Amino acid sequence: MTVPDPKTNQNQNNKVQVPFLVSAPGKVIIFGEHSAVHGKPAIAAALSLRTYLSVSKSESPDTVSLIFPDINFSKQWKVSDFPWEAAAKYQVIPSNDGKLNNSAAFSKSSDELVPELVSALAEMLVTIDDPTHYSAAYAFVYLYVNICNSKMPGYTFTARSTLPVGAGLGSSASLAVCLASSLALIGGHIAPASLSINELVATDSPDSDFIHSWSFLAEKCIHGNPSGIDNAVACYGGAVMFQRMKSSVPSVRTAMRNFPPLKLLLTNTKQPRRTADLVAKVSALVSDFPKSSGVIMDAIDYITREGYKLMIRPFFDNEAKSRFRELIRMNHGLLVSLGVSHPTLERVKLCCDELEIGDTKLTGAGGGGCAITLLRDELSESTMKNAEARLVSEGFETFETTLGGKGVGYCPLDKAADVDKFDLFRLEDREEIESTVGVGANPNFWSFW
Ligand SMILES: Nc1ncnc2c1ncn2[C@@H]1O[C@H](COP(=O)(O)OP(=O)(O)OP(=O)(O)O)[C@@H](O)[C@H]1O
Numbered sequence: 001m002t003v004p005d006p007k008t009n010q011n012q013n014n015k016v017q018v019p020f021l022v023s024a025p026g027k028v029i030i031f032g033e034h035s036a037v038h039g040k041p042a043i044a045a046a047l048s049l050r051t052y053l054s055v056s057k058s059e060s061p062d063t064v065s066l067i068f069p070d071i072n073f074s075k076q077w078k079v080s081d082f083p084w085e086a087a088a089k090y091q092v093i094p095s096n097d098g099k100l101n102n103s104a105a106f107s108k109s110s111d112e113l114v115p116e117l118v119s120a121l122a123e124m125l126v127t128i129d130d131p132t133h134y135s136a137a138y139a140f141v142y143l144y145v146n147i148c149n150s151k152m153p154g155y156t157f158t159a160r161s162t163l164p165v166g167a168g169l170g171s172s173a174s175l176a177v178c179l180a181s182s183l184a185l186i187g188g189h190i191a192p193a194s195l196s197i198n199e200l201v202a203t204d205s206p207d208s209d210f211i212h213s214w215s216f217l218a219e220k221c222i223h224g225n226p227s228g229i230d231n232a233v234a235c236y237g238g239a240v241m242f243q244r245m246k247s248s249v250p251s252v253r254t255a256m257r258n259f260p261p262l263k264l265l266l267t268n269t270k271q272p273r274r275t276a277d278l279v280a281k282v283s284a285l286v287s288d289f290p291k292s293s294g295v296i297m298d299a300i301d302y303i304t305r306e307g308y309k310l311m312i313r314p315f316f317d318n319e320a321k322s323r324f325r326e327l328i329r330m331n332h333g334l335l336v337s338l339g340v341s342h343p344t345l346e347r348v349k350l351c352c353d354e355l356e357i358g359d360t361k362l363t364g365a366g367g368g369g370c371a372i373t374l375l376r377d378e379l380s381e382s383t384m385k386n387a388e389a390r391l392v393s394e395g396f397e398t399f400e401t402t403l404g405g406k407g408v409g410y411c412p413l414d415k416a417a418d419v420d421k422f423d424l425f426r427l428e429d430r431e432e433i434e435s436t437v438g439v440g441a442n443p444n445f446w447s448f449w
């Protein structure tokens, strides 16, 4: 983490030049969604589908603007509308000797939202009725007052995803990581990223840890009670085994460097749902039926650990693959018993079972959203084409993606011409976003923390 000038709260070295872009990946949970919230381990990997966010100076210097076309939402505030005084009591501002002058607040704010600040921010959000809009704006204003300050000029934040939003692939966490990284850059708390796509990171950097801790709070604004797995993957990338610990003990995140090349089909049911509702539903079940639901959570725990053992074997051979598919099938059944499947997800599963292409489970919070099918090896191209055509004819959408990619990234927009060319708002669709700014199609534009 860099040390900002205490007067301006801006880092003098490596100061970011506006405009710029940041980006973070979505994720797929292989085992352990929902049980992860209740302290069990889960396994997830970063997707090549990502969220992109641009920061530019607002036309009017005292206006902060959000432009979120994927959810049909835009909003403006005046810089002076933000509750800076309330924020100052809890804000973490590193002093120039590099120590946190409010370290108690830092450790508190790094895993809990500050209730006084939440109520001070409520007034800025009163006119927003739609929960989708509300949660995205809430995450933004919470981070903005904590990470930025009243002396900074107004900026415009535009976000676009190549991920389906609210469909189980971690769109909220990838937005949370984009917000945390962009605000940390303009607040002068971190330096622009410098690692190229092929450089390996031996240990987490303080800058990525800073982004990670604030993205967790943004996820809290969106989800209520996240385990932290989604924003950890969106921030650090790769594949992980993750376990949330009891409060005050940090979560355990074990990078899985030899993640086997899984052949997955991703199917979006297009059934809308909110992770916040599904997490609350499972928590209610846990408190109504602690013993029965506890046994289900324990079974998912064993499945995840069995899956982990198979995945870290030096050879992910045919025997490992067939055991792995059994685990996928069992994990889905247990999620059904927790009440988080949906008729559309069951239709995807039925379709894949009938076509005998592999084993299917819901991924992410369920209730709609996406399913993953771990495909059998020997499937021909025409079998796969027919299967995808059948899923599409039933109203679903299939995705091709690769697993285990990079975490949060940064792309400077040096020339004025870049600003028009990379105007996220104007880009037509996922394909155009990917081909114009995408990390996959343009790896040389991007650096990573
Ligand atoms: N591109 C985006 N633009 C604006 N807001 C977004 C975007 N992506 C995600 N969000 C915010 O995140 C919310 C969706 O988060 P939610 O956790 O319900 O689904 P998810 O993250 O896609 O799935 P899961 O949590 O199961 O992986 C949206 O309602 C919106 O508030």
Ligand SMILES: C[C@@](O)(CCO)CC(=O)[O-]
Residues within 6 Å of the ligand: 029, 032, 033, 034, 035, 036, 037, 168, 170, 223, 225, 226, 227, 228, 229, 230, 275, 279, 364, 365
């Ligand atoms: C449902 C859940 O387990 C995964 C959502 O992607 C919630 C979480 O872990 O935060």
Ligand SMILES: [Mg+2]
Residues within 6 Å of the ligand: 170, 171, 172, 173, 223, 230, 275
């Ligand atoms: Mg989410």
